[in-house]
Amino acid sequence: MDFTICQFLGHTCEDGRDSPIWHAQMQVAACAHLLNEWLQEDTPDKEAVGIRLLVDVREVTQAPAGPETASLVNAGVFPALSPYGPVREPLSCEPIPLPGVATAVERALFGTPASRRVELMSAALRASIEDWAEEAALVRVADPAGGDVRGETHVVLLSSSGLMRLSVVRVDDRGLDRDPACSFAGHWCDSGARPGERSHALTEARLRAICAGTALHAPLDFFGYGPFKIEWVRHGLPSSAGVDAIRTWWRSSAWSRRYLEDYLLDELPVPDDPQAYFEDPDNLTEERDPLELGDPDNGRAWWGGEVGAGLQPLDTTEFFRELQSFRAACLQEAVGAEAAELVPYLLNELLDRPIRRVGGPERRLRVWADADEDGRFWRDATDEVYRYGHGRRLLILGPEEAMYIVFKDEQNP
Numbered sequence: 001m002d003f004t005i006c007q008f009l010g011h012t013c014e015d016g017r018d019s020p021i022w023h024a025q026m027q028v029a030a031c032a033h034l035l036n037e038w039l040q041e042d043t044p045d046k047e048a049v050g051i052r053l054l055v056d057v058r059e060v061t062q063a064p065a066g067p068e069t070a071s072l073v074n075a076g077v078f079p080a081l082s083p084y085g086p087v088r089e090p091l092s093c094e095p096i097p098l099p100g101v102a103t104a105v106e107r108a109l110f111g112t113p114a115s116r117r118v119e120l121m122s123a124a125l126r127a128s129i130e131d132w133a134e135e136a137a138l139v140r141v142a143d144p145a146g147g148d149v150r151g152e153t154h155v156v157l158l159s160s161s162g163l164m165r166l167s168v169v170r171v172d173d174r175g176l177d178r179d180p181a182c183s184f185a186g187h188w189c190d191s192g193a194r195p196g197e198r199s200h201a202l203t204e205a206r207l208r209a210i211c212a213g214t215a216l217h218a219p220l221d222f223f224g225y226g227p228f229k230i231e232w233v234r235h236g237l238p239s240s241a242g243v244d245a246i247r248t249w250w251r252s253s254a255w256s257r258r259y260l261e262d263y264l265l266d267e268l269p270v271p272d273d274p275q276a277y278f279e280d281p282d283n284l285t286e287e288r289d290p291l292e293l294g295d296p297d298n299g300r301a302w303w304g305g306e307v308g309a310g311l312q313p314l315d316t317t318e319f320f321r322e323l324q325s326f327r328a329a330c331l332q333e334a335v336g337a338e339a340a341e342l343v344p345y346l347l348n349e350l351l352d353r354p355i356r357r358v359g360g361p362e363r364r365l366r367v368w369a370d371a372d373e374d375g376r377f378w379r380d381a382t383d384e385v386y387r388y389g390h391g392r393r394l395l396i397l398g399p400e401e402a403m404y405i406v407f408k409d410e411q412n413p
Contacts, residue, residue, distance in 0.1 A: 001262055002412050003226055005057075009181040009210065010231060011189055019187075020059045022226045022412050024132040025164055027218065028157075029055045029185035030211035031125040032166070034349065035109070035118065037208060042115035052171050053109055054081050056186030059162040067093040067137035067156045067163075076186075077156065077165035079144070083188045084174040088141040088149065088167075093156065101136045101155050101166070102126035108153035108168035120342040127218060133157035133164070179203045181210075199234060202401065205354060206232040212349035213405075219339030219346070220330060220385065226412035228350065228405055229262075229391070231255055232358075235402040246366070246397065247293050255395075255404050256291045263391035263406060293368050293395075311368035311395055318375045319367045323351060326378050329385050358398035366397040378407050385409070 004019035005026065020026075032055045056077045069090040072078045078090045096104070106122055113119035129136075139154040153168040165186075180203060182189035213228025237249055250256055292310030314322070327347055334340040359365040369377035370392040377394060380386045391408035 003229070003262075005185060005187050006189075008226055008229065008412075009184065009187065009207075011181060011187070020057055020162065020185075022214075024128070024225055025057045025159075025162060026185060027128040027214055027225055028125065028132055028164065028166075029057060030214035031121060031128050033184065033211045034208065034215060034346075035121045035125055038118050038121060039110055039114060042118055043110065044114065050170050050172070051109065051168065053105060054165075054167045054169060054171075056081070056165040056167075057162065058164070058186060066135070067095070067139075067158060069093060069139075072139070072156060072163075072165070075163055077163065078139075078141075081165075081167050081169060082171070083183050084171075084178075086147075086169060086171070087144055088152075088154065088169075089144050090154075091140045091142055093137040093139050095135065095137045096155075098130050098133055098136055099126070101129050101133070101157065104138065104153050104155060105166055105168060108151070116341070117345045120338060120345065121215075123338060124215060124218065124342060129157065131218070132159055134159045139165075180207050202232060202234070202357075205357060206230060208349050209351075209354050212346040216330075216343070216346050216350070219334050219336075219343050221333070221335050222409050223387075224409060224411040224413045227409055228407055229411065231404040232354065233402055234400055235397065237397070239399055243293070243295055243297075250293055250395070251291060259391070259393060259406060260290060263408065296366075311393060312371045314367040314369055314371055314375055314377075316363055316365055316367070319365070319369075320363075322371075322375050322377065322379075323355075325376070325383065326385070329379050329383060333385055354403055355396065358396055358401045358403050360398065364399050368395045369393060 003022045005022055006019040008022040008026075032053045036052050058075045058077060060075060069078075069092065072090050072093075079087045081088060102122065102125060105125070110118065113122060135158045137156050139156055141149055141152065141154055143149050151170075153166075155166045157164040157166070179189075179200075181187065184207065209232070210228075210230050213230060214225065216222065217225050217227065235249060237245060241249075290310060294310060294312045296313040296315070327344070330343050330347065331340055334343050355365070371377040372381070376383075376386075377392050378386050386392060386407070387409045389408075391406040391411070394403075394405045394407070396403045
């Protein structure tokens with residue numbers, strides 16, 4: 001199945017709007033989000049703080065013949081630029097060539113790149129725009145309240161399947177206490193969830209990891225645009241929790257059920273209620289329970305890595321060794337010199353930073369994965385990045401948080 005933006009971000013939205021599929025347009029949004037974050041962290045010019053690149057993606061049943069102000073308002077990309085403002089009235093549209101879009105955005109955002117990673121991500125954004133869009137236009141705007149719009153840049157991109165608005169504007173702190181996924185790519189979630197002080201940093205880190213996994217599509221030439229599906233929560237387990245308690249928590253979580261529904265239904269003939277099916281011992285042979293968590297005291301089962309085999313335990317040493325091997329495989333398979341430079345930055349956002357947060361400085365981690373007898377979970381038997389197979393899971397538990405990633409090269413093609 002192809003994930004919608006709501007499903008990929010882990011939201012249950014009941015606003016009645018159609019949710020776009022997580023395809024090529026979301027690579028533009030993912031690159032834009034990371035570009036914003038890196039620019040805010042790397043720029044020495046504090047005047048740049050508060051200037052953001054806002055992205056709004058809309059699917060349309062019939063793309064407009066060309067960019068015009070009425071069609072932009074009808075599509076919803078104007079006048080509101082985000083759920084929290086600002087508001088801009090489109091006055092006119094001036095067609096521009098696609099290469100000019102990134103140039104205009106870069107000029108408005110930073111002029112000169114603040115760091116090498118900003119420069120690399122700007123190039124990735126440019127490539128993702130040209131991969132998706134078919135035509136573009138600069139939009140001249142006005143503030144209905146009479147405010148100054150000098151220095152702002154607004155661009156509209158059109159393709160056969162939808163349209164997208166890119167806006168470089170100065171924003172205030174409204175909405176900063178909300179889950180950032182609620183407004184990602186124009187995903188205006190009605191709930192506007194406020195995660196709370198302890199969890200807000202987690203929601204921000206999770207969205208960065210999601211964007212990094214999506215942005216890896218181009219440099220690693222993945223077939224799908226959603227290769228890494230990421231969940232990350234506070235698990236609520238006591239620090240003394242043993243394997244039995246973790247297994248109970250895992251079985252009761254939605255993660256295990258959704259893995260069956262989202263990734264295995266085409267490969268395993270399971271009924272409408274897969275959770276109940278696999279909890280019935282009469283329906284199982286020991287090697288065919290995809291929800292099982294292996295016991296670290298017993299080592300990995302010989303069938304590890306097969307479809308439906310269950311998650312196998314990895315000790316910390318072999319887990320980090322496998323991460324290094326996966327990183328090396330990614331660098332080996334990166335498409336081009338700039339891609340090879342960008343990949344480590346993206347893997348840092350996808351894996352290194354999250355793992356440091358989950359495990360803390362002492363690396364207090366418990367790990368399960370769809371691993372083979374040698375501990376490989378995202379590499380194949382030839383030590384290359386795992387391609388063309390079922391989704392392979394990685395479950396990481398720290399003292400307070402749990403991170404869960406399913407990797408499938410072909411997801412959301």
